[in-house]
Amino acid sequence: MLQWFRTLSLRNKLVLTILICLVLPSIVSMYVSNLFTRDAVRTQVADNARQSMRIASQIVNGQMKNMLHMMNFIQFDVDIREPILNLSHADDKTPIGDLYISKTTIDNRIATFIGPLENLVVTLLLPNGQYYATYMTTNFDPKSFFEKAWMQDIMQSGGYSAKWIGAEPNYSQQSSQSYLLEAVKPLRLNGATYGYVIVGLETSVLQKLFAQYEDNESMVIIDTQGKILVDKDLSRIGKPFAYYDQLPTEEGSSFVKVAGEEYIMQSAQVTPEWKLVNMTPYKSAAQQIQSFRKTDFGIQLMFLILFAIVLLYVVRTLTKPIAKLVQTVVRIESGQLSERSNINGGDEVGRLGYVFDRMIDRIELTLFENKREQELKRKAELAMLQAQINPHFLFNVLNSIRLKIMMKGDEENAELISSLSALLRMTINRNNEYITLHEEIGINEHYVRLLNSRHGDRVVLRVSAASDTLLIQIPRFLLQPLIENAYIHGLKSKAGEITIVSRLAEDGRLQVEIQDSGVGMTPERLLELRSHLEATPIKPVTEEKSSPSLSGIGLHNVFERLRMIYGHQFDYDIESSLGEGTQIILRFPQQPEKEV
Structure with a gap:
């Protein structure tokens, strides 16, 4: 395929490339658009369902809270607790009048609380068989609750929390609804049970709420076993919820297939045992987006054809001069540079x-x-x-002169010639960029010896180098400019002491100190010197007030050279007091940061 493409002419290559660049992005764009649109539809449907679910959940939770508030009111209201306790201790010998007074008090207290809550049915059962109900008990005996399995469980448990029973056939004659949602709570005081309160919720409010949804959209309340408790279709109450195993593990949403159609399912916990479940069809919400996608595809196809026509015309216009340029290149390649x-x-x-x-x-x-x-x-x-002069010839001549002077007994001048020879050898030989600290100190000892022979005043060089620093490689001629600076500016070219100290700092870097016993500097002069050393670019050596050093670099260039070699790992300190000399402290790694 690649070989075939190479054999095509430039025009055909451009045409093919343009078509690929136009068609391929369009295909990718349609695929990505389809992918994003599908996600957008799912997101939109989920958002709408969540909004609807949020509203319904608030209403359902409000009804559940009413039931719970009623049970808590009966348990904790002091004015109603005493007549309940009186009824719980009644027997055959208790006067009927006392029973009537207790029930009347209970009825008045419950009527005060239940007034706005017309859809609640309350039953109060006592262990001695006494009871109280907010409904007519002509066709229903509340004592039959003791035969229920859930009542046996609540009687045997020792807890104080309410138990959400579920949907029970409506036993209230005041309502035409077929089912009640019921919850029961034991009434206990100091660990002893003195009664049970059963609250039933007429499902008319919830069924009216669920009936507002479309026919293909459903909302139900189910228990922990997946049994339907409330549905707008009364025939499905008490039956298993068909998609219980596909519910989200937590409150959220999931997609399920119902008779070949995709639905989004959402759930919300309304009580510890009950869930509110909503199922919304996906197809109806997706139809509008599908229409938009078809329109988008048509627009893209129209512009694709238009762009292809324009680009093909431009390609045809460009290929003629390019072909001429190619012919010129071929002739120049053959050696015709005048073409x-x-x-x-x-x-x-x-x-x-x-x-x-x-x-x-x-x-x-x-x-x-x-x-x-x-x-x-x-x-x-x-x-x-x-x-070029052969350096070896020069060194051999100096050694010959040194031997002749020694043979005549002038050992002092012989040593001076030896120092000069060593210093010249190090100066001329620039092959090695780095030498050991030990060698650098030796070169400076020769330099001080020559310095003392030149001037009448004697300079004493003291060296205090730690043994673990002597073999560390440092840049050549690092110390000589600093010693020369100490002699000229610190000692003012007079007698004095110059000290070289080396050690390993706490961070592992080499620390070298050059200290003189000279005149020192004022704080203003010290600040000026530090500013000058930090300024960039560094002034050339020829601008220094002092004479050029033997190595050809000045004090400023020493610092700049160390910055170039060691980068940010190099730092220094300069300490000086008037009349007490100057100390320069250099700190840099044992190995250079980069090659220079």
Whole structure:
């Protein structure tokens, strides 16, 4: 496939590439649009369902709270507790009047609380068989509750919390509804049970709420076993919820298939044992988005065709001058450097032809200049080789002079010549960028010896170098400019002491200190020196007030050189007091950060 593409002409390659670049993004765009649209539809349906679920859940939770408040009111209201206790202790000998007074008190207290809650049915059962009910008990005996299995469980348990029973056939004659949602709570005092309160909720309010949804959308309340407690279709109450195993593990949403149609299912906990479940069809919400997708596809296809026509015309216009440029390149490749394309125009191809012609002109000029430069370079190298002095010859002559002076008994001058020879050897030999600290200190001992022979005043060089620092590699001629600076500016070219101290700092870096016993500096002069050392770029050595150092670098260049080698790992301190000398402290790693 790749070989076939290479054999195509430039025009065909461009046409094929343009078609691919137009069609492929369109396909990818449609796929991505379809993917995002599908997610958007699901998100929209889920959001609508959540909003509807939130409203319904608030209403259902409000009804459940009413039931719970009623049970808590009967348990904790002091004015109703005493008549209940009186009824719980009644027997055959208790006067009927006392029973009537107790029930009347209970009825008045419950009527005060239950007034706005017309859809609640309350039953109060006592262990001695006495009871109280807010409904007519002509066709229903409340004592039959003791035969219920859930009542047996609540009687045997020792807890104080309410038990949510579920849907029970309506035993209230005041309502035409077929079912009641019931909950029961034991009435206990100091660990002893003195009664049970059963609250039933007429499902008319919830069924009216659920009936507001579309026919293909349903909302139900189920218990922990998946049994339907409330549904707008009364025939399904008490039956298992068909999609109980597909409920979300927590309060959330999931998609399920119902008769080949996709639904979004959401659930919310309304009591510890009951859940509110809502099922919303996905297809109806997706139809509008599908229509939008078809319109979007049509617009994309129309622009695709339009862009292809325009681009093909542009390709045809561009290929002619490009072909001419290719022919020119082929002729230049064969050695005809005088060939030019002569392509004109204000567009990119015209500028390309112009720049190409100018580039060939510069190449011809560069070839000529390179040839001339190589000739001049060869002449310069020859002259440099002819002018170079063999360093070994110079060192051998100095050693011969030293031996002759020693043979005459002048050991002092012989030692001076030896120091000069060692210093010149280190100065001329620049092959090694780094030397050991031990070698650097030795070179500076020779330098001080020569310095003392030149001037009448004697300078004492003291060295205190830790043994574990002597073999560390440092840049060549690092200490000599600092010692020269201490002699000229610190000691003022007079007698005094210069001390070299080296140790390993706590962070493992090498710390080198150069201290003199000279005149020192005022705080203002010290601040000026520090500012000058931090300034960039560093001034050349020729601008220093002092004479150039033997190594060809000055104090400022030493600091700049260390910054270039060790980067941010190098730092320094300068301490000085007037009349007490100056101390320069250098800290840098045992290995350079980068090659210089």
